[in-house]
Amino acid sequence: MKFTVLASLLFALLFLTSCESDLDKFNEQALNFAKNDGSISQQEFEVLVETAQNSDDRGFRPFKTEAGEIDYAKLADYLAKRFAREQIEMDVADIWQPGAGSALTNKFNVNVFLENSASMDGYVDANSTAFKATMLDLLTNLENYPATDTLNLNYINSTIIPVKAAASKTDVSDFYQNLNRGNFKSQGGKRGSSDIGEILSQILNRQTSNELSVLVSDFVFSPGGQNAVKYLEGQRSLIRSEFLAARQKNPDLAVAILQGQAQFEGTYYDLNNKPHAKFAAERPYYVWLIGTVAQIQSVLDAKILNQTRSGYTNTLVIQPAGEATRPAFKVLYSPKIGQFDAKSLAQGVVSDAQAARDDRNKGVFEFNVAANFSKSMQDAGYFLDSTNYKLSDPDYRLRVRPITDQNDVSLRGFTHLLTLRTTNLKDEKLQIDVVGKVPGWVYASSSEDDTQIETAADENDKTLGLSYLIEGVSDAFYPRSQANPLYTIPITIKK
Amino acid sequence: MLEVFAKIYEWFGLIPFYSKDMGDHLRGFDVTCTDYIATPWYSYIGWIMVVSTLFVFALQYHIVDSSRYNKAKHWWLFALGLVLLNFLIAFAIPYNDIQDGEFCNQLKLNISDCVGFGFSNALWSLILFIIVSSIPVFRAKSTNCRHTTFWKP
Numbered sequence: 001m002k003f004t005v006l007a008s009l010l011f012a013l014l015f016l017t018s019c020e021s022d023l024d025k026f027n028e029q030a031l032n033f034a035k036n037d038g039s040i041s042q043q044e045f046e047v048l049v050e051t052a053q054n055s056d057d058r059g060f061r062p063f064k065t066e067a068g069e070i071d072y073a074k075l076a077d078y079l080a081k082r083f084a085r086e087q088i089e090m091d092v093a094d095i096w097q098p099g100a101g102s103a104l105t106n107k108f109n110v111n112v113f114l115e116n117s118a119s120m121d122g123y124v125d126a127n128s129t130a131f132k133a134t135m136l137d138l139l140t141n142l143e144n145y146p147a148t149d150t151l152n153l154n155y156i157n158s159t160i161i162p163v164k165a166a167a168s169k170t171d172v173s174d175f176y177q178n179l180n181r182g183n184f185k186s187q188g189g190k191r192g193s194s195d196i197g198e199i200l201s202q203i204l205n206r207q208t209s210n211e212l213s214v215l216v217s218d219f220v221f222s223p224g225g226q227n228a229v230k231y232l233e234g235q236r237s238l239i240r241s242e243f244l245a246a247r248q249k250n251p252d253l254a255v256a257i258l259q260g261q262a263q264f265e266g267t268y269y270d271l272n273n274k275p276h277a278k279f280a281a282e283r284p285y286y287v288w289l290i291g292t293v294a295q296i297q298s299v300l301d302a303k304i305l306n307q308t309r310s311g312y313t314n315t316l317v318i319q320p321a322g323e324a325t326r327p328a329f330k331v332l333y334s335p336k337i338g339q340f341d342a343k344s345l346a347q348g349v350v351s352d353a354q355a356a357r358d359d360r361n362k363g364v365f366e367f368n369v370a371a372n373f374s375k376s377m378q379d380a381g382y383f384l385d386s387t388n389y390k391l392s393d394p395d396y397r398l399r400v401r402p403i404t405d406q407n408d409v410s411l412r413g414f415t416h417l418l419t420l421r422t423t424n425l426k427d428e429k430l431q432i433d434v435v436g437k438v439p440g441w442v443y444a445s446s447s448e449d450d451t452q453i454e455t456a457a458d459e460n461d462k463t464l465g466l467s468y469l470i471e472g473v474s475d476a477f478y479p480r481s482q483a484n485p486l487y488t489i490p491i492t493i494k495k
Numbered sequence: 496m497l498e499v500f501a502k503i504y505e506w507f508g509l510i511p512f513y514s515k516d517m518g519d520h521l522r523g524f525d526v527t528c529t530d531y532i533a534t535p536w537y538s539y540i541g542w543i544m545v546v547s548t549l550f551v552f553a554l555q556y557h558i559v560d561s562s563r564y565n566k567a568k569h570w571w572l573f574a575l576g577l578v579l580l581n582f583l584i585a586f587a588i589p590y591n592d593i594q595d596g597e598f599c600n601q602l603k604l605n606i607s608d609c610v611g612f613g614f615s616n617a618l619w620s621l622i623l624f625i626i627v628s629s630i631p632v633f634r635a636k637s638t639n640c641r642h643t644t645f646w647k648p
Contacts, residue, residue: 023532059532081527333519333528334601342519346530410528410600 023059026051027082034083039094049075062346072097077328077413084412092413107149108210108295110142113203115217116155116184122266123218123285124179130310131262131285135216136176137308138287142214143172147298149210156215158190160202181266196221196469197238203290204246207253212291212299219286220450221271221465228271228448232468239472247320247476254319255473256289256296256377258305258312259445270450271464279453281460284445287312293319297377314441315379316470318477321436324485328372330414331491337366338425349492355425366421369432370403370414371489378486382439383416390483392431395424418489428493433485436478442470497522500541504615513611516602520589521612528599536588544581544616548623551577556628556637565640567647574624574645581620586613 026048033044040048049070052060063075076095083090114120114135123131143151153175155161164171196219203213223231247253264283268276287305289296296317299305305312331345338361341352355365373383382388386398399419403411411417418432446467453459478484505511505518521540525533555564555573564572590609592598625645627633634641642648 021534062530062532078527078529081529330529332601333524333599334603342524343531408600409526412527 021059022051022055022057026055026060030079030082031086031088034079034086034088034090038088038090040079040090040096042096045096048079073328081409081412084409106294107147108212108291109150109152110145110148110212110214111152111154111203112139112142112214113154113156113160113199113216114179115157115199115215116161116187116189117157118184118267119218119220119222119269121181121184122264122268122279122283123262124184125181126263126265126280128263128265132176132179133309134260134262135179136172138214138216138305139167139172139175140169141304141307143167143169145299145302145304147295155184155187155189156199156202158195158198160206161187161189163187197235197242200239201242204242207246207250207290209250209252209292212289212295215288215290217286217288218283219463219466219469220269221469222269222273223271224273228465232448232465235465236468236472236475239469240475243473243476250292251320252292252294254291254293254296254317254377255477256300257316257318257470257473258287258289259284259314259441260287260310260312261285262310268450268453270453272451274451276454283460284313284463286463293377300377314381314439314445316382316439316442317377317379318436318470318473319377319486321478321482321484321486324433324488327376327487327489328413329489330370332368332370332410332417335368337361337364337421340367348490349494351494353425353493353495355423363423364421365423365425366419369418369420369489369491370411371416371418372414373434373487374415376487380415381441383434385440388434388437388439389418390433390435390485391420392433393422393428396420396422396430398432425493425495427495430491430493432489432491433483434487436474436484436486438467438470438474443467496541497535497538500537503541503619504537504612506615511611512615513608514603517589517604517608517612520592520598520602520604524599524602526597526599528601540585540588540616543584544620545623547580547584548577548620548627552624552627552633556634556640556643560637560639562639565643565648567643567645570628570643570645574621577624578617578621582613582617584613585616586610 029051030040030048033040033048049072052063052075053070063071063078065071076092076097079095080090080092139151139153142148150166151172152165153163153167153171155163163175167175196217199215199217203215207213221232221235243253243255261282262285263280265280266278268279270276289299296319300317329348331348331350333342333345338356339352339354340350344351350367353365355363371383373380376383380402384400384402386400389398389400391398397420399421401417401419403414403417406412420430420432445462447459447462447464450459450462450464501518501522504521521536523531523533523535525531551573555570586609589604589612590606593604593606593609598604629644631641634643
């Protein structure tokens with residue numbers, strides 16, 4: 001009797017303390033896969049998916065949809081974090097996922113248009129080779145890019161001047177060697193002024209969905225003595241109209257605008273077409289990519305433009321603002337001001353929310369949301385500007401910071417930290433939208449009067465009428481009467 | 496059962512021996528601070544407490560079952576062993592997690608939380624031991640200890 005009781009109790013104790021959950025087995029299996037070759041192959045991923053799919057373990061709940069299907073992206077995110085915890089150097093890109101990389105499968109033609117009006121002479125005449133070297137890097141990268149079918153090189157001013165169709169490595173090198181004032185002049189066309197509306201019109205009119213256009217220019221308007229503001233407003237309307245028409249033809253059209261800096265030495269023509277001879281300074285220039293969303297996404301993801309001599313200081317992508325996508329996000333349990341329960345945070349629900357009661361923060365409720373915008377085409381800086389967000393409740397104030405500490409396992413895989421603060425806590429569905437608009441750097445880089453370019457502070461860092469130009473494009477994609485959300489983060493607040 | 500044990504250990508919200516953050520860790524809030532998908536320690540430790548209490552009860556009343564150990568003071572001796580064991584288990588598990596960094600770094604956990612949870616687990620094991628050994632039917636088959644409780648003989 002005594003032995004039976006003892007044996008039963010020991011067996012029960014052993015059973016209770018030694019049981020391993022399905023999630024534990026899954027983790028162990030995944031770690032073994034990862035340790036083998038530092039990646040998760042298609043076959044391994046499918047084995048893990050099957051394990052998770054066939055288990056009722058509550059641990060798999062975060063990777064499953066309401067219908068019980070596995071959310072591959074969430075599963076890959078979880079695995080990446082788990083591996084990081086075990087000091088295995090792997091990220092999401094090392095984990096095979098269905099559909100990943102499919103955007104790169106279609107090849108397209110790349111048409112490069114380098115503006116060769118007189119205002120560009122100063123970049124190619126400069127002693128510094130920054131502009132020319134960056135152009136060579138850009139063209140070489142485009143020529144070698146696997147998705148590039150053919151690379152076509154052109155100059156552009158009042159007309160398109162084809163230089164080389166289906167350019168080879170040698171042609172790219174020749175194009176680079178000929179980047180000088182003499183060659184610019186000999187190519188013909190009307191070089192005396194830059195009609196940017198006309199330049200864009202020519203490119204958009206010949207653009208097809210199988211082509212990516214790359215336009216390089218200083219984008220300095222030439223009002224030619226007209227009232228500058230009226231001229232720029234006219235150009236804004238014209239550019240809007242050109243892009244609206246282009247979007248009618250190709251609703252998937254998008255534009256990426258990159259601002260670079262290069263030494264300018266030569267004659268600068270101001271808004272009155274008055275020449276400022278022997279002007280030397282670092283001046284902005286721009287590379288525009290005009291193509292479909294997939295083409296631009298693939299070029300930006302491949303970092304073709306970043307891997308050039310001087311790189312680019314600012315980037316903006318203007319894309320169709322259709323249905324807003326939901327980035328990966330997580331409501332953080334702390335830091336916070338006030339109290340809330342962690343139980344439903346994984347579902348984006350802040351429950352049992354209470355404002356702070358201490359004297360210092362009385363009535364304040366503040367919490368943080370980590371979001372991952374790394375898959376976005378927009379520059380990371382776009383998401384740091386809180387004016388690019390729209391909150392469904394204006395009682396909330398938003399601050400955004402970048403997440404730089406990738407050693408913090410709870411923040412790994414997220415790029416931005418959104419801090420939300422209110423003094424009017426109530427039950428609600430709070431929607432945080434990232435909206436499409438012209439970012440602050442465009443206005444900071446824009447000038448309406450460049451007549452004092454040699455003496456006025458910062459004027460040489462600015463581009464005449466840049467904001468009008470980009471507003472023209474932006475208005476065609478983001479109508480001012482609409483919200484134009486690009487990304488949305490829904491959070492439920494329950495008191 | 497997780498929430499049942501959670502309510503019991505948190506004394507139904509009436510007597511907090513440890514922080515709410517420790518409660519979240521014991522519910523299984525994972526190291527990436529995403530969801531309750533880590534080890535549900537409340538369940539595991541709860542069941543260990545129940546089984547160990549039943550084991551100590553069986554040890555005194557049915558396995559040892561000796562006339563030399565059937566006084567109230569002996570009951571308290573077994574109870575002391577049980578309480579110490581359960582305190583150690585409930586203290587050591589979260590303590591090890593803290594030492595190894597195996598917890599969500601957004602939770603503020605410290606040693607006093609481990610002590611508080613250890614105390615709570617020890618107290619519940621004592622209460623359960625009192626209850627089990629106070630019910631005559633459970634003692635009925637004991638030869639030498641069927642009259643032994645925490646207050647007599």
